[in-house]
Amino acid sequence: MMVPPAVGLGIDIRVLAEQEGMSARIAATAVGHYTDADAVLAFARDVDVITFDHEHVPQDVLKQLVGAGVPVHPGPHALAVAQDKIVMRERLTALGAPVPSWGVVRDRAELADFLEAHGGAAVVKTPRGGYDGKGVRVVRSADAADDWFAVLDEAGSGDGLLAEELVDFNRELAQSVARRPSGDAVAWALVETVQKDGVCAEVTAPAQNAGTLVAEARALAFSIAEGLDVTGVLAVELFETRDGRLLVNELAMRPHNTGHWSIDGCVTSQFEQHLRAVLDLPLGATDELAPVSVMVNVLGGPASGSMLDVYPAALAAHPDVKFHYYEKASRPGRKVGHVTTTGGDAGETLARARAAAEFFSS
Amino acid sequence: MMVPPAVGLGIDIRVLAEQEGMSARIAATAVGHYTDADAVLAFARDVDVITFDHEHVPQDVLKQLVGAGVPVHPGPHALAVAQDKIVMRERLTALGAPVPSWGVVRDRAELADFLEAHGGAAVVKTPRGGYDGKGVRVVRSADAADDWFAVLDEAGSGDGLLAEELVDFNRELAQSVARRPSGDAVAWALVETVQKDGVCAEVTAPAQNAGTLVAEARALAFSIAEGLDVTGVLAVELFETRDGRLLVNELAMRPHNTGHWSIDGCVTSQFEQHLRAVLDLPLGATDELAPVSVMVNVLGGPASGSMLDVYPAALAAHPDVKFHYYEKASRPGRKVGHVTTTGGDAGETLARARAAAEFFSS
Structure with a gap:
């Protein structure tokens, strides 16, 4: 999903993928495993900056990259916090962030x-x-x-x-920010997320009736990004407790599922912003394009075939919905795509997005 | 510019390019010339549908494709009208379309x-x-x-x-529509265009104070698309005469410069819509995302280097502007990119887009 904004900005994006035919293949330029330091270093020789679409690249590989003079964003010290949940809790506690x-x-x-x-x-x-x-x-x-x-x-x-x-929460929220190596940072709207079986299922942006939590979440995410020296996009998953407090649940140091709504709902999507941030370019405006944006994940996918097979019916029923398909085979619970739509009312918009996603359920 | 929506929809796009290193290279899968029937036919064996980003593919190549059973959109009979300006005038006249x-x-x-x-x-x-x-x-x-x-x-x-x-016109307008092989068609907003030295320089969407011309232009474009059996995007460039009539200036049977504003300004861009149309998928909504969208072309590009070199200054000054760079070397008069921004007022939005584009002028 970083390819479209890279094309738009004219940035030459190169992808190291584990095998041919992964969903990143449209821009795959090298095949190799992210744990293979030689493969990663060889790939890195040709690029200006290295970033990631997951946090699992081993520290020794990251450090070899840095040692070879390759700019790496987010850096090894930041990623270490996202790689180990105990380290994350220790660091968040040390920063004074509210945690369970x-x-x-x-x-x-x-x-x-x-x-x-x-x-x-x-x-x-x-x-x-x-x-x-x-x-x-x-x-x-x-x-x-x-x-x-x-x-x-x-x-x-x-x-x-x-x-x-076990937090007794009212709902789950997520706050994404993006931060440049130079320190500049911007935040998107605080969003409400609904998880099903531990997987993000729905996101409503902005979170409705969030009151003072909006400013609290923003300040918290900025302080974490700065405190951990995160570069690129940082997503902070939050609990809103029954008594109205925020607690940090998880961190992701990359464009995150809870920010996919920004592709169709913001002036600058999290993917374009991540590219800008890791290249240390000025960050884009994060204004919303509509009063409400809703994203609903397509989990599992059609029982037979792919989302493409269902497009004739789904696109006809929902001309105002944006469909995203990751070119992954259907499998129960797997994220194979998402839909986004915008509107004036959260309930109506959510209902429309759910109806569109429903076309692809098994 | 068809790559980003193809990635979004999960459609596998393949590009036959004339040489390596053209701006389409991010998805280039074959190198060959569009006048070389063997190269085009070999390329076509692997795809579901063929479309074009210009109208210059020779009729005999198009007809060999059709003869080989390859769906071609727009088809040879429609493209023939876009390939020859005399044929275009003959056919438009026969259709009863107003022309100079x-x-x-x-x-x-x-x-x-x-x-x-x-x-x-x-x-x-x-x-x-x-x-x-x-x-x-x-x-x-x-x-x-x-x-x-x-x-x-x-x-x-x-x-x-x-x-x-030589038409004594008040201003130039453009009306884009998209049409499926099955006949369904949608229209975008009528836009005002400003040409400099025969090259599209600025587009304001929607055209301000267009009154009844809005409905006239829409009906005219639909009738041309149907009359010529155009599939995919059709852009109709128009003169608004001093006495308030519309005259058809040119036709383009592809996503067109006058529709680039739709990438950032519409629910469905002309590039996504073209993909949907040539694949005979249901067409998307063409609603505007803001009261006004303005696109300004970057002609020539920076005197030294590329647009990328100017990004630090340009992006910092205009966080709300979308920058598009085609990865082409600067050359006087050449279209190397465009900027788009949205706003509430046409004059203010145009001024902002012009200021952003100005960063890249030689």
């Missing part, structure tokens, strides 16, 4: 203690490699994470799991 | 007669191969087209030149 009550648990006994101290329920997370709800589990008994403890024991690293209080 | 008074002149004597009948001035055009003012000349004496007559004589084809009355 948390602790590191290394065995069943420590988890039992955490559960007892937090009303008998906790969210347990593997520190690394999780996404879209993977590596996240709500537990209500001390033996419910035995399988993960066993894996840690086998590794013998002494690492633990992250345990967090 | 015109005639075919084969020598100096015929041009003298035409000048005498039209107040001593005429616009003379070579029927084929012209664009951006090339092959168009205002003449006020019968010997002013001798060089072109000499070329025609040498070819010995008996062809003539197109002579048209």
Whole structure:
């Protein structure tokens, strides 16, 4: 999704992809794995700046890039925080950002203690490699994470799991900002997100009836971006608690699903802004193009065939909806695309976006 | 500029380009010349539909494609009208479309007669191969087209030149429509265009104070698209005469410079719509995203370097402007990019777009 704004701005984008035929293939210029330092370094020789569409590039690869004089945005020190959920909690706590009550648990006994101290329920997370709800589990008994403890024991690293209080939230919000290496930063509208099974399902921009949370979320995201020296787009996923406080749930240091609405709903999309930011170009205006934008993910995709097969019916029914298809085969729960539409009323706009996405459900 | 919407919709776009390193290279999949039937046919074996970003593909190549069973949009019969300005005038006249008074002149004597009948001035055009003012000349004496007559004589084809009355117009307008093979068609807003030296320089959408011309232009463009069986985008360039009539100046059967404002100013851009139309997919809404959109071409480009070199200053000064750069080297008069911005007032928006484009002038 960075290709369209790169074409628009006339920026030559090159993609290192793990294999031919991935959804990034339209601009793929090299095939190689992001854990293969030689492949990444060879690819980097030809470019002005390196950025990422996920946070899993190993630190030693990142550091070799920096050592070779390649500008890397976000940098290794920032990405380290997004790569490990325990490090993230430590750094956010040190920055004074509001987070759920948390602790590191290394065995069943420590988890039992955490559960007892937090009303008998906790969210347990593997520190690394999780996404879209993977590596996240709500537990209500001390033996419910035995399988993960066993894996840690086998590794013998002494690492633990992250345990967090189960937050009683009113709704989930997300605040994206973009920051240049020079320090300039801009924010998009605070948005409301709805997760289903740990996966982002719907986003409404701006979040309705958010009152003073709008300014709070913006200040919080800016302070995190600056505190962690994030360059490029930073998405801050937030809980709005029942008593009206914000708590930081997760961070993503890249254009994020909760910001896809900006492609069709903003003067400058998160993908164009990310390109500008990592190239240290002046950032674009983040004004909304309509009173309300709604994004609904297409999860799973049509039972047979691809979204393209359903286009004749879906596009005819919804001429005012923007359809995005990632050219991925249908698979239950997989994000294969999204739809966005804009309108004057949040409820009406959401209903229209849902109806459009419904065409692609299995 | 068809690549971004193709990425968005998940449509696999392939490009036959004349050489490596052209501005279409981001998606270039084959190198070959559009006059080389073998190259075009080989390229076509792998695609579902063929379309064009100019009208100069020879009829025999087009007909071989159709003969090989390849869907071609717009089709050879429609493109034939866009390829020859005399054929265009004949067909428009037959359709009852309002056009400037015109005639075919084969020598100096015929041009003298035409000048005498039209107040001593005429616009003379070579029927084929012209664009951006090339092959168009205002003449006020019968010997002013001798060089072109000499070329025609040498070819010995008996062809003539197109002579048209020099229209005393109030302003120039353009009306774009898109039409599917099945016949469905949609129109964008009527726009006002300003030409400099025969090249489109500025577009304001919608045309201000156009009154009943809005409906007239729309009906006219639809009737031309249907009458000529155009598929894809059709741009109709119009004169608004001093006495308030519309006259058809030129036709373009492709996304056209006068429609570039739609990329940032409409729910569905002309490039996305062209893809939908040639694939016979339902057409998207053409609603404007703001009261006014203005596009200003970047002609020539920076005296040294490329638009990218000027981005730091230009983007900083105009965070709300969308910059488009075609990755072409600067050259006097050459279209190397365009800027678009939206606003509430035509004058203010035009001033802002002009100021942004000014950063790139030599």
